[in-house]
Amino acid sequence: MKTSEFDHIIRDLLLDEASQHDAEGNLIKESIWRNLNPPKSFSIRAIYLRMAAAACISALVVGGGFLIFRENNLSRSVLAQNRTHLGIVNHTAIAQNNSMVQIVMQDRYITVQGKTDTVIISIPLIQPQITMVYDTVYIERELQQNSIQVLANEDNIAPEFFDLSETQRHNIKRSFLQWFMPETSNRADMTQNEIPGRMPIRIRL
Amino acid sequence: MKEESLIIECSKNKRQAQRQLFDAYYQRGFRLAIRYLGNHHDAEDVLMESFNRIFKGIGKFEFRGEGSLKKWINTLVINESLRFLKQRKLLQFEEDLELYDNGQAEYFETDIIDPEEVRRLVGLMPAGYRTVFNLYAVEGFSHKDIAELLNISEGTSRSQLNKARKFIISRMESNLPYENI
Numbered sequence: 044m045k046t047s048e049f050d051h052i053i054r055d056l057l058l059d060e061a062s063q064h065d066a067e068g069n070l071i072k073e074s075i076w077r078n079l080n081p082p083k084s085f086s087i088r089a090i091y092l093r094m095a096a097a098a099c100i101s102a103l104v105v106g107g108g109f110l111i112f113r114e115n116n117l118s119r120s121v122l123a124q125n126r127t128h129l130g131i132v133n134h135t136a137i138a139q140n141n142s143m144v145q146i147v148m149q150d151r152y153i154t155v156q157g158k159t160d161t162v163i164i165s166i167p168l169i170q171p172q173i174t175m176v177y178d179t180v181y182i183e184r185e186l187q188q189n190s191i192q193v194l195a196n197e198d199n200i201a202p203e204f205f206d207l208s209e210t211q212r213h214n215i216k217r218s219f220l221q222w223f224m225p226e227t228s229n230r231a232d233m234t235q236n237e238i239p240g241r242m243p244i245r246i247r248l
Numbered sequence: 249m250k251e252e253s254l255i256i257e258c259s260k261n262k263r264q265a266q267r268q269l270f271d272a273y274y275q276r277g278f279r280l281a282i283r284y285l286g287n288h289h290d291a292e293d294v295l296m297e298s299f300n301r302i303f304k305g306i307g308k309f310e311f312r313g314e315g316s317l318k319k320w321i322n323t324l325v326i327n328e329s330l331r332f333l334k335q336r337k338l339l340q341f342e343e344d345l346e347l348y349d350n351g352q353a354e355y356f357e358t359d360i361i362d363p364e365e366v367r368r369l370v371g372l373m374p375a376g377y378r379t380v381f382n383l384y385a386v387e388g389f390s391h392k393d394i395a396e397l398l399n400i401s402e403g404t405s406r407s408q409l410n411k412a413r414k415f416i417i418s419r420m421e422s423n424l425p426y427e428n429i
Contacts, residue, residue, distance in 0.1 A: 049361075049413060050385040056366050057386055061279035067288040068278035075296050076270060079303075 252311050259307035266303055273318070277325045283382050284329035286371060298328040326387070330379070330397060338375040341404050361420065369416045377412035384409050
């Protein structure tokens with residue numbers, strides 16, 4: 044037998060033998076497909092996106108943890124400092140710790156300065172008091188006449204003359220004085236004409 | 249779907265096209281792997297890796313007419329099978345100058361071949377013999393190609409082929425008298 048014929052026979056046998064494993068092959072076909080890594084999950088873009096998401100999440104977690112840790116440490120250290128302060132102040136003789144006490148006071152002062160407080164201011168209520176003032180009025184007698192000229196205003200109203208008795212004149216004079224002169228005025232130097240809003244009245248007696 | 253459009257769709261990572269390609273070439277690939285490895289457990293591993301490489305590299309594949317894809321996939325599965333055998337250190341070659349196949353026609357004394365016996369003996373053949381025999385007699389590679397693939401000399405390839413033949417013949421001859429009686 045030629046070697047080529049022999050090879051051909053062996054070749055056919057090998058191919059036939061391989062085809063006899065088809066049943067086994069079909070059994071594992073689906074598992075191979077399932078286990079094949081889907082190419083989409085291998086795409087570079089998907090990998091980058093997943094890596095970025097993972098990095099963001101881990102950064103958030105680490106950052107948050109660091110902040111919490113730092114906060115705890117700070118509060119612990121502040122508490123420890125305060126305790127140390129108090130311990131030193133409480134357990135040491137005052138004479139030896141003047142500087143320490145000063146520091147505590149300084150701290151407190153700064154703390155108070157920084158705060159905004161409500162300040163209550165009590166203002167005494169001032170109640171008005173009315174006092175009666177009596178002025179002495181000096182009236183100059185110009186002439187001894189039996190008539191009174193009244194100038195009511197600046198409209199140049201013609202004066203009217205009345206014949207009055209001595210008693211009547213006196214009464215009129217009193218009533219006018221009471222009406223025009225304010226009781227509360229203590230400005231004796233101010234004449235009637237200088238008082239604002241007053242009309243000039245001239246009395247001739 | 250035509251081969252060319254199937255390749256284009258697969259290169260776009262379309263799952264449906266990939267499944268179509270897998271269905272079309274799975275059986276061929278499995279038989280190929282079984283011939284080199286001898287059992288379906290190893291064939292499963294090799295096929296998984298082979299199809300992974302196929303889907304990853306199909307974008308770079310240059311279509312050169314019908315049959316080019318089949319040839320490319322066959323080459324990938326063969327290479328993967330050889331890589332698997334090398335990793336397991338199952339390919340051990342020893343050069344034997346006396347058993348060179350000089351290309352001339354050689355004759356065997358026996359003319360009677362029992363197919364079942366030969367099939368059993370092929371299953372018992374060492375991986376090195378079987379690999380060279382497969383590459384030479386079934387795939388049609390030259391000794392030069394085999395030498396490049398297995399990283400051995402051409403002489404070693406020839407001697408391995410002769411050893412494979414002798415392995416079957418010697419065992420057949422030792423068994424035949426008992427079977428003929």
